Amino acid sequence: MYLRVITFFIGFIALAACSRHAIDSVRYVPINNPEGRLCVSQCKESKAFCESGCNLTRRTCVSEMQAQAIKDYEQYAHEQLVTRQVLDLRPRDFERFDRCDPKSCNGDCEHEYQSCYELCGGVVEKSSTCTFMCF
Numbered sequence: 001m002y003l004r005v006i007t008f009f010i011g012f013i014a015l016a017a018c019s020r021h022a023i024d025s026v027r028y029v030p031i032n033n034p035e036g037r038l039c040v041s042q043c044k045e046s047k048a049f050c051e052s053g054c055n056l057t058r059r060t061c062v063s064e065m066q067a068q069a070i071k072d073y074e075q076y077a078h079e080q081l082v083t084r085q086v087l088d089l090r091p092r093d094f095e096r097f098d099r100c101d102p103k104s105c106n107g108d109c110e111h112e113y114q115s116c117y118e119l120c121g122g123v124v125e126k127s128s129t130c131t132f133m134c135f
Contacts, residue, residue, distance in 0.1 A: 025127055026124060028122060039116075040120050043120060046112070047116075050112060058100050061100035062097070062100050070094075
């Protein structure tokens, strides 16, 4: 039994060490004709607008989350006061930034830009570069 557990952990560690660590990159092949370049400039404007929307959504989310954290802290402080316990937490301990993740929204903007670039006649080259123990 002991040998099985050790074998399991060694196997688990080996798999974790051999996991793929790669950096994904994107290269936009320049467009040679004026119509395509004009089209791409509109794609860039659209992407910038999309990212601005993401930033506004994130700021709104953070503001709402911080307001909720203050309410939660006040409730906690009241409960601690009533039960005559020490306040061990601060308002920032009630903040939940994971609810305001900007990566998915910005990723959507990038994906839309890539599609737009291709519709303008451009080529989007995607590649992965190994950084550590890629097999």
